[in-house]
């Protein structure tokens with residue numbers, strides 16, 4: 093149990109497809125490996141990542157808009 097809890101440190105859950113993934117440490121942005129949506133990441137603690145929101149200019153369907 094402790095091992096699985098520890099292995100989740102630094103992971104976030106994609107708000108688009110709900111896949112769990114681990115951004116690069118202290119990364120400000122990370123793309124979900126499953127659906128490739130890019131997210132803005134914040135780090136309330138050094139080993140705890142949180143998704144702040146989507147990177148809108150990278151969000152699918154927005155590229156065509158100008």
Ligand SMILES: [Zn+2]
Nearest residue numbers: 106109124127
């Ligand atoms: Zn995803």
